[in-house]
Amino acid sequence: MKKGNTVFFKNKPRVESFAAVCGSKEKEGIIGQYADIALDDDMYGESTFEKAECKMLTTAISQCMEKGGKSEKDVDVLLSGDLLNQIISASFAARDYDLPFLGVYSACSTMSESIMLAAMLVNAGYVKRAIAATGSHFASAERQYRYPLELGCTRPPQSQWTVTGAGGCMIAAKDEGVKIVSATMGKVCDYGVTDVNNMGAAMAPAAADTIIQHLKDTGTQPSDYDMILTGDLGALGSRIVKDLSWEKGYDISKVHVDCGEIVYKVIESEFQGGSGAGCSAIVFNSYVLKKMQAGLYKRILFAATGALLSTVSSGQGESIPCISHAVELEL
Amino acid sequence: MKKGNTVFFKNKPRVESFAAVCGSKEKEGIIGQYADIALDDDMYGESTFEKAECKMLTTAISQCMEKGGKSEKDVDVLLSGDLLNQIISASFAARDYDLPFLGVYSACSTMSESIMLAAMLVNAGYVKRAIAATGSHFASAERQYRYPLELGCTRPPQSQWTVTGAGGCMIAAKDEGVKIVSATMGKVCDYGVTDVNNMGAAMAPAAADTIIQHLKDTGTQPSDYDMILTGDLGALGSRIVKDLSWEKGYDISKVHVDCGEIVYKVIESEFQGGSGAGCSAIVFNSYVLKKMQAGLYKRILFAATGALLSTVSSGQGESIPCISHAVELEL
Numbered sequence: 001m002k003k004g005n006t007v008f009f010k011n012k013p014r015v016e017s018f019a020a021v022c023g024s025k026e027k028e029g030i031i032g033q034y035a036d037i038a039l040d041d042d043m044y045g046e047s048t049f050e051k052a053e054c055k056m057l058t059t060a061i062s063q064c065m066e067k068g069g070k071s072e073k074d075v076d077v078l079l080s081g082d083l084l085n086q087i088i089s090a091s092f093a094a095r096d097y098d099l100p101f102l103g104v105y106s107a108c109s110t111m112s113e114s115i116m117l118a119a120m121l122v123n124a125g126y127v128k129r130a131i132a133a134t135g136s137h138f139a140s141a142e143r144q145y146r147y148p149l150e151l152g153c154t155r156p157p158q159s160q161w162t163v164t165g166a167g168g169c170m171i172a173a174k175d176e177g178v179k180i181v182s183a184t185m186g187k188v189c190d191y192g193v194t195d196v197n198n199m200g201a202a203m204a205p206a207a208a209d210t211i212i213q214h215l216k217d218t219g220t221q222p223s224d225y226d227m228i229l230t231g232d233l234g235a236l237g238s239r240i241v242k243d244l245s246w247e248k249g250y251d252i253s254k255v256h257v258d259c260g261e262i263v264y265k266v267i268e269s270e271f272q273g274g275s276g277a278g279c280s281a282i283v284f285n286s287y288v289l290k291k292m293q294a295g296l297y298k299r300i301l302f303a304a305t306g307a308l309l310s311t312v313s314s315g316q317g318e319s320i321p322c323i324s325h326a327v328e329l330e331l
Numbered sequence: 332m333k334k335g336n337t338v339f340f341k342n343k344p345r346v347e348s349f350a351a352v353c354g355s356k357e358k359e360g361i362i363g364q365y366a367d368i369a370l371d372d373d374m375y376g377e378s379t380f381e382k383a384e385c386k387m388l389t390t391a392i393s394q395c396m397e398k399g400g401k402s403e404k405d406v407d408v409l410l411s412g413d414l415l416n417q418i419i420s421a422s423f424a425a426r427d428y429d430l431p432f433l434g435v436y437s438a439c440s441t442m443s444e445s446i447m448l449a450a451m452l453v454n455a456g457y458v459k460r461a462i463a464a465t466g467s468h469f470a471s472a473e474r475q476y477r478y479p480l481e482l483g484c485t486r487p488p489q490s491q492w493t494v495t496g497a498g499g500c501m502i503a504a505k506d507e508g509v510k511i512v513s514a515t516m517g518k519v520c521d522y523g524v525t526d527v528n529n530m531g532a533a534m535a536p537a538a539a540d541t542i543i544q545h546l547k548d549t550g551t552q553p554s555d556y557d558m559i560l561t562g563d564l565g566a567l568g569s570r571i572v573k574d575l576s577w578e579k580g581y582d583i584s585k586v587h588v589d590c591g592e593i594v595y596k597v598i599e600s601e602f603q604g605g606s607g608a609g610c611s612a613i614v615f616n617s618y619v620l621k622k623m624q625a626g627l628y629k630r631i632l633f634a635a636t637g638a639l640l641s642t643v644s645s646g647q648g649e650s651i652p653c654i655s656h657a658v659e660l661e662l
């Protein structure tokens with residue numbers, strides 16, 4: 001059932017439903033027309049950015065149930081995490097539901113880690129139905145990781161823009177729908193990058209490591225996939241992941257797409273593109289899964305990427321360890 | 332395989348090895364003689380508290396492998412998390428190993444959450460061997476959650492003392508050793524407690540909820556267990572969990588033990604006792620498992636408890652959502 005670091009799901013858990021909520025800036029991009037809810041005001045009627053982030057996540061979770069025609073009593077477990085300290089968005093969202101909750105954290109790779117674990121639990125028959133969800137908010141991330149917005153700091157050209165949005169999907173033991181075929185557990189990779197404004201460069205080695213591990217474990221080639229989707233490497237990181245993979249003998253350039261690269265309309269103004277746990281969450285749980293359901297993509301590898309730093313680790317001179325977990329999906 | 336919120340492991344994954352590293356204050360207590368390594372200096376040769384915390388965790392993980400006679404190549408996955416923002420202790424510890432890493436977070440319930448997930452992965456045959464580990468450090472927790480130690484703030488009587496220590500265990504598909512029989516996934520409980528110095532009162536309802544759920548799902552009574560072990564409720568929280576359980580018709584008073592209550596030698600000076608992810612990690616992975624191996628305890632329920640707050644959520648006037656995940660072990 002396992003080869004290398006990849007677990008194969010013989011019962012093929014399915015994506016029963018999915019949902020995405022995006023912010024006002026994200027609405028202007030490609031995702032605007034695919035998201036279930038696109039906000040006009042990123043405060044979402046709340047008094048703080050953090051509460052707005054939590055509300056987006058709650059909305060995504062509720063939408064998953066609603067779109068799947070299910071209620072809390074039909075769901076067995078919620079798996080979630082987010083970028084805020086002590087994953088408060090996920091924990092406070094979980095408080096609103098009468099559901100067992102498993103907190104997970106792998107920064108911006110939380111979407112694929114939670115889907116992977118949900119698929120593992122469903123495939124093993126431990127649970128019938130699990131929801132995996134995550135999100136992020138530009139303003140809460142800025143003030144936690146960088147500077148208060150009020151300071152008006154200049155952004156360096158290698159920086160990315162944290163996505164305001166949340167997304168999730170409901171994984172169930174079913175006979176129809178998009179299948180989760182396998183999942184590759186990522187290892188922590190650290191190439192010594194210390195620039196906290198250059199997450200793409202820091203995360204690219206982890207993405208390349210997991211993608212190549214997956215291809216080796218499954219005995220496949222990049223051309224076997226309609227899409228190899230990374231989470232939020234941005235424009236620069238995407239070039240690096242293609243280079244690193246090519247150096248190891250795998251040319252992913254024809255099928256590689258990065259959520260961070262496609263999430264915004266005019267990428268120049270956001271420099272390298274989108275980032276944050278919400279980035280892959282909204283792209284995957286709207287555009288990608290809708291296109292899969294429509295038959296445009298038949299087989300994809302979704303490898304979200306996470307930078308496992310904190311302000312404390314960077315303040316103490318540490319480099320940025322990164323990780324990428326991958327799930328393989330088939331129509 | 333699942334009833335209520337409890338998953339039953341028919342292949343009964345085993346605890347192959349376990350290890351605990353404790354700080355100098357913890358060394359003076361009961362754990363001092365059971366821990367594998369007891370520090371004389373809580374800096375552990377490092378330049379910062381956070382790096383010392385990470386090193387303790389790394390030591391616990393390495394000790395697990397060593398004591399089990401295994402190396403990295405024999406282990407399939409590491410599950411870990413901790414109290415520091417973005418679980419940096421776990422992520423940086425994972426960087427030192429050539430192992431897939433799954434980041435988890437449920438505050439001080441991380442020990443039981445990670446053991447539960449490790450047992451799920453091993454029982455399903457996804458992996459042969461998994462390490463679950465966590466830890467905490469008094470000084471890093473104080474400055475992150477409360478005040479810089481240099482301020483010399485007075486501690487209120489209802490407060491607890493964050494344990495300096497780390498512990499872990501290696502879970503494997505084997506025929507001998509302590510069995511993991513079942514695991515109960517916890518729900519988030521919030522009774523509206525807002526006093527961040529009174530974690531015991533905040534967490535007790537979550538502990539009671541999970542313990543009662545477990546007893547119902549398994550059709551057992553408290554007297555069927557040699558020990559019902561909570562994580563870090565402290566003296567006050569322990570009284571509350573007994574009261575809450577009694578009110579619901581379950582008298583756990585004869586078998587209930589709290590790691591926070593027993594970890595320190597003279598409990599008065601630490602007010603309500605120990606807390607932190609390291610609290611249950613060192614008590615469970617030294618004293619408890621050693622006594623189980625020796626046959627003193629044949630069946631225990633380990634329900635570590637976590638307070639899912641952050642300084643931001645408390646600063647925004649939120650109450651403290653809590654959770655408890657439980658694992659049942661049998662000799």
